[in-house]
Amino acid sequence: MEENLENTDRRPQFGNRYLEDETEVFEHNAWDDVEWTDELENEAKLKILKNSKITLNSENIHDYENNAHEYWNSFYNIHQNRFFKDRHWLFTEFPELAPNFDAPERVQRDDIKSSQTIDINPESIFEIGCGVGNTVFPILQYNKNENLKVYCSDFSSNAINILKESPEYEKRCHAFVLDVTIDSWNDFVPFQPNSLDIIIIIFVLSAIAPQKASHVIKQCFKYLRPGGLVLFRDYGRYDLAQLRFKPGRCLAENFYVRGDGTRVYFFTQDEVRSIFIENGFKEVQNIVDRRLQVNRSRRLKMYRVWIQGKYVKPQT
Numbered sequence: 287m288e289e290n291l292e293n294t295d296r297r298p299q300f301g302n303r304y305l306e307d308e309t310e311v312f313e314h315n316a317w318d319d320v321e322w323t324d325e326l327e328n329e330a331k332l333k334i335l336k337n338s339k340i341t342l343n344s345e346n347i348h349d350y351e352n353n354a355h356e357y358w359n360s361f362y363n364i365h366q367n368r369f370f371k372d373r374h375w376l377f378t379e380f381p382e383l384a385p386n387f388d389a390p391e392r393v394q395r396d397d398i399k400s401s402q403t404i405d406i407n408p409e410s411i412f413e414i415g416c417g418v419g420n421t422v423f424p425i426l427q428y429n430k431n432e433n434l435k436v437y438c439s440d441f442s443s444n445a446i447n448i449l450k451e452s453p454e455y456e457k458r459c460h461a462f463v464l465d466v467t468i469d470s471w472n473d474f475v476p477f478q479p480n481s482l483d484i485i486i487i488i489f490v491l492s493a494i495a496p497q498k499a500s501h502v503i504k505q506c507f508k509y510l511r512p513g514g515l516v517l518f519r520d521y522g523r524y525d526l527a528q529l530r531f532k533p534g535r536c537l538a539e540n541f542y543v544r545g546d547g548t549r550v551y552f553f554t555q556d557e558v559r560s561i562f563i564e565n566g567f568k569e570v571q572n573i574v575d576r577r578l579q580v581n582r583s584r585r586l587k588m589y590r591v592w593i594q595g596k597y598v599k600p601q602t
C-alpha cells in the first residue's frame with residue numbers, strides 16, 4: 287500500500303512552530319512556514335524532470351479518465367473510512383465554517399490577516415468530493431446552528447454509502463452522488479442556482495483532469511449566492527507527494543496517477559488564482575502553506591506544500 291501522505295496535512299492544535307535555528311531541525315516532528323530556498327527549488331525541479339516523462343499510452347490515460355469513479359470506488363472499498371482523518375484543523379484555516387464555535391481547537395494563525403476572514407454565518411454549505419465525510423462531520427459537530435444544511439457529494443457511490451451509514455450522519459446533512467465534471471449539475475443537485483452560502487473544495491480539484499478544473503469552478507459560481515464563498519485547499523507544486531512519484535506515473539504536466547489508479551495534480555498559486563478569477567470570482571486569500579515534516583529516527587526532512595484559497599462571488 288502507498289504511504290498515506292494525505293493525513294499529514296494537519297496543523298498542531300495549539301499554535302505554530304517556526305524553525306529559526308537549523309541545528310534544531312530534528313528536535314520536533316514538524317515546522318511551519320519554512321523558508322523555500324533556491325537550492326530546494328532546484329532539487330525539486332530536477333526530481334520532477336526525472337518523473338515527468340510520459341510513458342503511458344493514450345489508451346491507459348483515457349482509461350484513468352473514463353473510469354476515474356471506479357478507481358475511487360475501489361479505493362473506498364479497500365480503505366472504507368480509515369484513510370483520511372477528520373479535518374479538525376478546518377476551523378483554524380476556515381473559521382467561516384463555524385463562526386460561533388470557540389474552543390482550543392481553533393488556533394489563531396498569526397500569518398493570516400483578519401481581512402482574509404469573511405463575516406458569514408452560513409446556513410447552506412456544499413462540499414464537493416466529500417469522500418466519507420472527514421470534513422462534513424467536524425462541521426456538523428462544531429457548527430450548532432439548527433438551520434444549517436450541509437450538502438455533500440462525491441462521484442464514488444461507495445464513499446457516499448459509507449458516509450450515509452455513519453452514526454454521525456444526521457438530519458442537517460444531505461449526501462448524494464455527483465460527478466462534478468458533467469456538463470450541467472441541474473438534474474442532480476437538491477438546491478437552486480444562486481443559493482449556497484459556502485462551497486468547500488478540499489483535495490478534490492487535484493483529482494480531476496486539469497482541463498476540466500475551470501468547468502467545475504464555473505458550476506460553483508453558478509450555485510453560490512452573490513456574496514457566497516468558496517473555500518479551497520489542495521496540493522501545491524513541489525510537494526513531497528509530487529517529488530516521490532517514480533518515472534512512468536506521469537499523465538500530463540504535473541498530473542500523475544498513483545498505483546491504485548487515482549490521480550493527482552499539483553497546483554501553483556497562480557494557476558489556482560486564474561481558474562477562479564476567469565470564472566468571475568474575487569480573491570480573498572491565496573496562500574502557500576509550506577511545512578517541514580521530520581522523520582527523526584531516519585533523519586529525513588520532508589517538505590510539504592499546500593495551496594489554500596478563499597474566493598467570493600461578487601454581489602453584483
Ligand SMILES: C[S@@+](CC[C@H](N)C(=O)[O-])C[C@H]1O[C@@H](n2cnc3c(N)ncnc32)[C@H](O)[C@@H]1O
Nearest residue numbers: 358370415416417440441442465466488489493
Ligand atoms: C483526495 S480525496 C479527498 C476527500 C475529501 N475532500 C477530504 O478532503 O477528505 C478526493 C475525492 O474527490 C472525489 N472526486 C474525484 N473526482 C471527482 C469528480 N469528478 N466528481 C466528484 N468527486 C470526485 C474522490 O472520489 C475522492 O473522494
